[in-house]
Amino acid sequence: MTRVSIVIPAYNEQERLAATIQAARTIPFEHEIICVNDGSVDLTAEIAEELADLHILLPENKGKGYALQTGWTRAKGSYIMCLDADLADSASEAIHLLEPLMKKEADLTISKVPRLSRGGNGFVKSKVQRLIHEQTGVWLEAPLSGQRAFQRRWLRLLLSKNYTGYGIETMMCLHMIHGGARLLEIESQMQHREMGRNLTGVMHRYNQWRQIRRQLKGEAQ
Numbered sequence: 286m287t288r289v290s291i292v293i294p295a296y297n298e299q300e301r302l303a304a305t306i307q308a309a310r311t312i313p314f315e316h317e318i319i320c321v322n323d324g325s326v327d328l329t330a331e332i333a334e335e336l337a338d339l340h341i342l343l344p345e346n347k348g349k350g351y352a353l354q355t356g357w358t359r360a361k362g363s364y365i366m367c368l369d370a371d372l373a374d375s376a377s378e379a380i381h382l383l384e385p386l387m388k389k390e391a392d393l394t395i396s397k398v399p400r401l402s403r404g405g406n407g408f409v410k411s412k413v414q415r416l417i418h419e420q421t422g423v424w425l426e427a428p429l430s431g432q433r434a435f436q437r438r439w440l441r442l443l444l445s446k447n448y449t450g451y452g453i454e455t456m457m458c459l460h461m462i463h464g465g466a467r468l469l470e471i472e473s474q475m476q477h478r479e480m481g482r483n484l485t486g487v488m489h490r491y492n493q494w495r496q497i498r499r500q501l502k503g504e505a506q
Contacts, residue, residue, distance in 0.1 A: 452500030
């Protein structure tokens with residue numbers, strides 16, 4: 286069996302996807318790279334087709350949650366790793382997510398990505414931190430990090446849920462903690478594109494929080 290399945294959801298990531306896949310290839314375990322092309326209209330499809338072991342093409346944009354779950358259904362690895370498509374060369378840092386899983390010290394590992402000065406003010410992150418703590422008693426430094434890995438035995442739980450958009454990281458944490466999983470955050474030097482404090486960045490964070498709230502509301506019903 287493949288040791289590690291690396292699932293990379295990608296939407297219009299032609300500028301960084303190739304470097305991300307090539308860096309992920311340096312992980313020194315038998316692995317497969319699954320790129321889920323989430324309705325991109327640039328050259329993402331061509332890059333994924335050439336460099337990934339499996340390119341899954343979604344004909345229209347379905348959002349990050351749907352893309353990741355689609356990739357998970359095709360994963361063969363004993364460990365499932367999720368990486369954002371814009372990590373570029375820093376994706377090689379993902380190796381640090383695996384050791385605690387292989388030593389059975391954790392069920393889910395999450396990368397603490399260094400915050401750049403041009404990023405936002407942490408509004409969404411702080412809201413999610415408090416929310417998770419209130420519901421589980423667990424305080425996470427990086428609950429929104431998309432760079433994470435988990436043991437295969439948790440796939441049944443995670444595929445039984447209906448994840449949409451940017452709500453997936455928050456809901457994964459909640460569902461796995463409630464299911465008895467041990468979460469461990471890992472220091473790393475991974476770097477992804479930050480949206481900044483301009484209008485585009487503000488709208489991105491607003492949309493992110495809106496999708497998280499929608500997931501939470503749907504879960505409560």
